[in-house]
Amino acid sequence: MIDLLLALTLPLVALGVLLARELFRAVVMFIAFGLLMALVWVRLQAPDLALAEAAIGAGLTGVLLLDALGHLRQPHPPGQPLRSLLPLLTILALVLAGALGLVLLGALLEPLQPSVNLPAEVALHIEASGVAHPVTAVLLAFRAWDTLLEVAVILVAVVVGLALRFSHDDAAAESRVSSPLLQGMLSWLLPLMLLVALYLLWIGSYRSGGAFQAAAVMAAMLVLLRLSGQQLPGQNHPLLLRAGLVGGLGTFLLLGSVQLLQGGAFLAWPEQLAGAFILLVETALTFSLALLLYALFEASPAPARKGHPPRTGDQPS
């Protein structure tokens, strides 16, 4: 019953996101959608995903969107739609969505006949992986390649983001919230968030938790610090920042190559020390990912000045 209700609410809230008149309302609906997704992950018995979704989907994405929204004070709506094309586009979109829906429905209702029983395989080999929690074992032992490349993808996103940003001072001057309540709460919240992050990191080896969830909480902490106008230690040392950004990927690569020197495979952990290696990599990843996620927030260009250039969208560029 509760599953049916939740599963029904999800598309309804999504409709709310898509149909909301004001953009602000759409964003708030989207944050609510993230929270609902966290609940859904709990019902799907994926507490790791619930943790990540609650911290990222509802927390970090919400902050990013609201921050962007505050800077896009648009003087006029995005412009008139192409009246000539709109009916055609609508029909096309509906036909496309309908076809996709039929295909998806067919695929979803047909029982899967997998040739490999993955849960059994994971249970069989988890002893050798060095950790006791299956999701962590998959992430950092069985499919470590995926995780490594994922960190690399995020690093690329951050490099592009940083390349696009305006000068430091612009951004720093604008995004600052000065509320006595926030300043007062900070000294309570920050130690708590740090504690939660480190706990999540540590617990990841035998229960739900791990580097990604810990990094999300830590990134939220950094964003909060930044919004309250506090100086971050090392904020003005670009070299330090860059070292932190690549630190996770670097540690992952270095430790992954240890076995390579002894004739083993890349990303295969030494048998006796697998647990320790995974914990080291996770620790490096936590701090590095937190910095990466924070850097993407920090990279947001400064808001348009009052006399921003007139719209030039109708000039071919």
Add this chain to the structure above:
Amino acid sequence: MNTFLPYTLAGGALVILGLTGFILHRHLIRRLLAFNLTGSGCFLVMTGLAQQGQGVDAVPQALVLTGIVVAVSATALALVLIRRWYHLTGLTGLPEDIEPELQQGDNPAEGKTQGAPH
């Protein structure tokens, strides 16, 4: 009925809704939201479908976990690009999607060719 089936179906519905919204909306942030809805739908289908057959499965869960983190960094990068675009042009949509009404655009057919310079 399986506990996971409703969520799988909801995931499918999210993919469709998100795709339609992505095509029909013009505001870039709305498009980003629609895109994220599609992504969440994909995650749900992936996890739900795998677990329907074999019970709780750590492999799709781990893949979706990395997917969530990549999705947030993609969203953040998209927001950086949108803000940069807005800063440079004052627009929140793409010129291809907008009637160039500031020019002499009473003729829709003409506007169509002008709006898509590429």
